[in-house]
Amino acid sequence: MTMAEKKYSSKQLMEMEHTYGAHNYHPLEVVISKAEGIWVEDPEGKRYIDMLSAYSAVNHGHRHPAVIKALKDQADVLTLTSRAFFNDKWPLFARKLSGLTGKDMVLPMNTGAEAVETAIKTIRKWGYKVKGVEQNKGEIIVFEENFHGRTTTIVSFSTDPVAHDFYGPYTPGFKIVPYNHLEAVKKAVNKNTVGILVEPIQGEAGVVVPDDGFVKGLREIADEHNILLAVDEIQTGLGRTGKLFAFMHDDIEPDIIIMGKALGGGVFPVSAIAANKDILELFEPGSHGSTFGGNPLGCAVAMVAIDVLLNENMVQRSAELGKYFMDQLKAMNSDIIELIRGKGLFIGVVLKKSAGKARIYTSRLKNKGILCKETHDWIIRFAPPLVIKKEEIDYAMEKIREILG
Numbered sequence: 001m002t003m004a005e006k007k008y009s010s011k012q013l014m015e016m017e018h019t020y021g022a023h024n025y026h027p028l029e030v031v032i033s034k035a036e037g038i039w040v041e042d043p044e045g046k047r048y049i050d051m052l053s054a055y056s057a058v059n060h061g062h063r064h065p066a067v068i069k070a071l072k073d074q075a076d077v078l079t080l081t082s083r084a085f086f087n088d089k090w091p092l093f094a095r096k097l098s099g100l101t102g103k104d105m106v107l108p109m110n111t112g113a114e115a116v117e118t119a120i121k122t123i124r125k126w127g128y129k130v131k132g133v134e135q136n137k138g139e140i141i142v143f144e145e146n147f148h149g150r151t152t153t154i155v156s157f158s159t160d161p162v163a164h165d166f167y168g169p170y171t172p173g174f175k176i177v178p179y180n181h182l183e184a185v186k187k188a189v190n191k192n193t194v195g196i197l198v199e200p201i202q203g204e205a206g207v208v209v210p211d212d213g214f215v216k217g218l219r220e221i222a223d224e225h226n227i228l229l230a231v232d233e234i235q236t237g238l239g240r241t242g243k244l245f246a247f248m249h250d251d252i253e254p255d256i257i258i259m260g261k262a263l264g265g266g267v268f269p270v271s272a273i274a275a276n277k278d279i280l281e282l283f284e285p286g287s288h289g290s291t292f293g294g295n296p297l298g299c300a301v302a303m304v305a306i307d308v309l310l311n312e313n314m315v316q317r318s319a320e321l322g323k324y325f326m327d328q329l330k331a332m333n334s335d336i337i338e339l340i341r342g343k344g345l346f347i348g349v350v351l352k353k354s355a356g357k358a359r360i361y362t363s364r365l366k367n368k369g370i371l372c373k374e375t376h377d378w379i380i381r382f383a384p385p386l387v388i389k390k391e392e393i394d395y396a397m398e399k400i401r402e403i404l405g
């Protein structure tokens with residue numbers, strides 16, 4: 001029997017991870033060894049509904065057959081070339097993502113944080129080369145409670161002490177203002193402001209939905225002062241909030257769209273930014289890149305992920321089922337719930353302070369077969385794969401009522 005074939009129990013695997021893996025996460029006590037659609041299974045055969053979807057990277061459901069087929073078919077032909085050469089998939093993916101976003105051009109990376117870094121570099125370069133701001137003086141406006149990833153530059157402007165502290169010296173050039181507060185943004189603008197970087201709905205902060213018109217207001221400020229508006233749609237994009245992209249709730253056109261997570265169809269890290277030619281043409285050969293960015297395997301998967309999203313009406317499903325789910329949650333009239341908020345199948349349940357820590361409830365929900373994760377100590381996020389059916393929401397609600405009702 002090879003190592004890979006030996007069966008370990010959940011308990012053994014959790015202990016092994018604790019011993020050999022760095023403790024940079026605090027997972028719920030469940031080991032997943034199999035999955036299909038909205039369902040996941042542990043080594044002992046207990047089944048759970050996934051209500052986190054890998055932070056919205058699994059919007060298509062686990063192992064969507066068309067996505068897996070694309071992965072396998074491409075693996076049999078070509079996987080990696082680097083961008084030292086052309087490959088026959090990246091051009092097709094670039095054209096498809098350009099069509100989807102309505103932007104002229106696309107720059108591919110792998111993880112979300114890399115795409116955010118790419119947006120930051122783009123904004124700065126545009127600031128110096130186009131807007132004419134003095135080099136090294138450019139400022140980007142960002143928001144309190146933001147989450148944009150884990151690189152040293154990105155955590156430099158995180159307001160979460162756990163994500164931020166002890167990683168200095170920090171990258172300068174970011175001005176942090178309160179979220180959902182247009183006056184604060186206006187006040188933060190000066191002659192060196194080159195960009196605004198925003199999550200249209202703050203995911204990690206606890207599905208914080210700003211007032212209608214907030215993103216539109218940012219667009220107006222950006223227009224008035226010749227500033228680029230970059231929207232981080234890594235978690236909110238590709239249908240999660242009931243629109244293709246969350247900025248569409250405000251009916252605006254951002255300058256830069258940052259995508260990741262579900263772009264990889266739940267199987268492969270694929271991220272990208274999309275923008276018009278006048279912006280993305282600022283990159284000349286050698287000025288930015290990634291060995292794996294634009295690799296044929298990722299491109300093949302991402303193209304099918306986009307097709308599946310559209311063909312299976314996942315955006316519309318998210319809007320309809322999200323409303324249904326949220327109505328059911330609200331109808332519980334629970335004594336321990338302070339507030340329920342969200343858009344589409346992106347729902348945050350804010351617990352009353354008196355209820356105790358959210359972790360207690362996510363742990364109990366897990367025991368009932370519902371997997372979701374707390375964000376902060378008092379918020380539970382429900383974000384099932386967009387392929388979930390109404391009957392499955394009804395089934396999940398029975399369990400949720402037993403714990404939160």
Ligand SMILES: *Cc1c(COP(=O)(O)O)cnc(C)c1O
Pocket residue numbers: 055111112113114116147148149150199203204232233234235236260261
């Ligand atoms: C997850 C996330 C990121 C970072 O993506 P990684 O792939 O983990 O690097 C950035 N921005 C938002 C809004 C996210 O949700």
